[in-house]
Amino acid sequence: MKIGYARVSTLIQNLDLQNDALLQAGCEKIYTDKISGTVSERPALTKVKEILRRGDTLLIWRLDRLGRSLKDLIDWMYYFEQEGIALKSLQENIDTSTATGKLIFHIFASMAEFEKNLIKERTMAGLSAARARGREGGRPKKMNNEKRNLAVRLYKEKQHSIDAICQMMGISKPTLYSYVKER
Template sequence: MLIGYSRISTQLQNVDLQHDALTQAGCEKIFSDKISGTVAERPALSKLKEILRKGDTLVVWRLDRLGRSLKDLIEWMYYFEKEGIALKSLQESIDTSTATGKLVFHIFAAMAEFERNLIQERTQAGLSAARARGRVGGRPKGLNEDKRKLAVKLYHSKEHSIDQICGMMGISKPTLYSYVKSE
């Protein structure tokens, strides 16, 4: 049986392209996740793993839909081989039911990890360049400096409970504690 798996990383992405390709490839069932490929535990993928049986073929639109790290993809490959399950990737034209397909799988898995590492390097370089220009990333502070000092003062005075201080200032407990810690 051909069973499809699709994955998108964000709610803004659309899974239709993958579903159409998997349906056209003859998949009888399709499982979908909306989660990053770097997350190992994915609900639909876990359910899919329970359903796959010897002789089945897992079909993905691209290898990076199954996993972004070489280690994860190779672990999946070992699992598939042990269970007698084939893997087919439509975009890379990989079919691990053949020796050539297995070789090509390992080459493309290495390339997927290389691409992920390049993205991380570019992101870090961009952040470093922004910091060098004086830009600070992250979330904006919840309170201005005067209100932060007041919240810390109220905390140290011990006249109000943590819940009262947070309610008055409109902040969460972790935010209050981070203000106290930074003072």
């Protein structure tokens, strides 16, 4: 059986291109996720793993739809090999049911990891250069230092619930916890 998997990283992105290509490639079922590729637990992909059987083929539009890290992709390949499942990537024209396809998969996976690391290095270099010029990254703080200290003090005094503190200060729980962690 040919089973398709499509993924986009955000809710505003569209799956139509991937779905059309997977249908044209003969997929009997297609499962989709709208979640970042860096998240290893994806509901539709978990369902696909439950459904796939020996002799089946998983079709994806591109390798980066399955996973972003080399380790993640290699883990999937190992799983597919153990279970007798083939992987076909339509854009890279990879078919792991052949020896050449397995080799190409590993080369492409390495290149994808390399590209991700280059982007990370460039981003870090840019942030470093900005800091050297006195610029700080990140969003501006929602509250000034005095209000942040008050929120932390209320938290530590344990006289108000977390929800009450957040409501009084007009902040979310994660914001409160980040202020507590800073101090």
